[in-house]
Amino acid sequence: MLTIYNTLTRQKEEFKPLHPGVVNMYVCGPTVYNYIHIGNARSAIAFDTVRRYLEFKGYRVNYVSNFTDVDDKMIKEAHAEGITVPQLADKFIKAFMADTTAVNIEPATKHPRATENIPEIIAFIQKLIDNGYAYESAGDVYYRARKFSHYGQLSGQSLDDLEVGASEHVSADEIGKKEDPMDFALWKTAKPGEINWDSPWGKGRPGWHIECSVMSTKYLGDTIDIHAGGQDLEFPHHENEIAQSEAATGQPFVRYWMHNGFVTIGKDNEKMSKSLHNFVTVHDIIKTVDPQVLRFFMATTQYRRPIQYSAANLTDAKNNLAHIQTAYDNLTYRQRDAQAGSDEAVSDQLTGFTDRFTTAMDDDINVQNGIAVVYELVKAANTYAQQQVVRAAALQAYKDKLAQLVSIFGIKLVAHNDEIDDDQIKSLIEERNQARKNKDFARSDQIRDDLKKQGIILEDTPQGTRYKKE
Structure with a gap:
């Protein structure tokens, strides 16, 4: 039974989608407005992993993830670069897709952009006005937060506490426009020279929160199964989404709210963010770090826990991933001399690993316990590969199961081609084998070292010397 920790109720709940199987x-x-940093990537990787596990469980997942392609930051950055806001958006959407493809994040079923949905946003805002939840003021439109009785439930904050915080961040201009400091913008009147659209309230653009209410209900329906994002979005973004959506539709907005933990950096475990100027972009890091290693590093920590970014932790991830890949290569190597047939004991063993993996992951997508099962599978696969007699079907079954389980973490296992075409290298390997038989270990070691300098790694196994390219 799959359980998910629901931020709204602050407890694990059995997962039951609104429509069976979907x-x-x-x-x-x-x-x-910029390249994504690995704090942003953490959310994308965490919920891509959730999506993959749901698909492993047999669900068809309609996965929608938006692009905010107009807001204050984008207007400011476009002006600084001397380009239009749409040009800036196109530039960094292209970069986002390249970076997320590198770390093997599956494309969303739909990647809507706010600017593609302006008519729907205007209609949604008008509905909120008609329902008495929003009002126009000097070209802006605001949402009456206090009118929504459950406001603050998601973030676990009282309206009085929220009002104190809101009052500290409301400008003098906004104070004059708002009925209440808690009210938030649905539509902003355009300043001179800013990108804008015509609306019943004058030229302007959407507020940040309204776009997600509009696009989620447009593409997924009034009530969706899972809404996910970083912990920093609980308030005000997701709180405002609930208020907007339920006031407009009269239906529960989300069944399960999921929020991922932060990426931290430095000895003080400071949250990584653009505002603190302590971030590392995916665009830069994958120039020096294997994208698969970055993916493995981030996908193997349970989504609600924080991740500490450090060179040491990346190295650990690299070594652990190499351990899995080596087991896969060991199985591939033994296929050269495998006997025909299957092994019933192996089939039973793999069924057990699958059951244990599923039990681990069903507990709120506990990837840390899930990957621990994979490591046990690796150990079993290596033990089998060292047997004197191995069966072809059993080797393939181990390979298929390893590939299946690690694919949920976004990792692709590929059989390495260890064949070496250079006759001189093959001759050296044969000479080394003979030197070992003659107990001439000095010569044997010298050949091993010489080949290593050429990128050829030798491994002595019970079935003979194995070699591969580094």
Whole structure:
């Protein structure tokens, strides 16, 4: 039984989608004014892993993740670069897709952009006005937060506490426009020279929160199964989404709210963010770090836990991933001399591993316990590969199971081609084998070292010397 920790209720709940066999899932995407940092990538990787596990469980997942392609930051950055806001958006959406493809994040079923949905946003805002939840003021439109009786439930904050915080961040201009400091913008009147659209309230653009309410309900329905994003979005973004959506539709907005933990950096475990100027972009890190290693590093920590970014932790991830890949290569190597047939004991063993993996992951997508089962599978596969007699079907079954389980973490296992075409290298390997038989270990070691300098790694196994390219 799959359970998910629901931020709204603050407890694990049995997962039951609204429509059997189908999961409608919305994940807040980036504001595309810069390259994504690995804090942003953490959310994308965490919920791509959730999506993959749901698909492993047999669900069809409709996965929508938006692009915020107009807001204050984008207007400011476009002006600084001397380009239009749409040009800036196109530039960084392209970069986002390249970076997420590198770390093997599956494309969303739909990647809607805020600017593609302006008519729907205007209609949604008008409905809120008609329902008495919003009002126009000097070209802006605001939502009456206090009118929504459950406001603050998701973030676990009282309206009085929220009002104190809101009052500290409301400008003098906004104070004059708002009925209440808690009210938030649905539509902003355009300043001179800013990108804008015509609306019943004058030229302007959407507020940040309204776009996700509009696009999630447009593409997934009034009630969706899972809405996900970073912990920093609980308030105000997701709180405001609930208020907007339920006031407009009269239906429960989300069945399960999922929020991922932060990426931290430094000895003080400081949250990584653009505002603190302590971030590392995926665009830069994958120039020096294997994208598969970065993916493995981030996908093997349970989504609600924080991740500490450090060179040491990346090295650990690299070594652990190499351990899995080596087991896969060991199985591939033994296929050269395998006997025909299957092994019933192996089939039973793999069924047991699958059951244990599923039990681990069913507990709120506990990837840390899940990957621990994979490591046990690796150990069993290596033990089998060292047997004197191995069966072809059993080797393939181990390979298939390893590939299947690690694919949920976004990892692709590929059989390495260890064949070496250079006759001189093959001759050296044969000479080394003979030197070992003659107990001439000095010569044997010298050949091993010489080949290593050429990128050829030798491994002595019970079935003979194995060699591969480094």
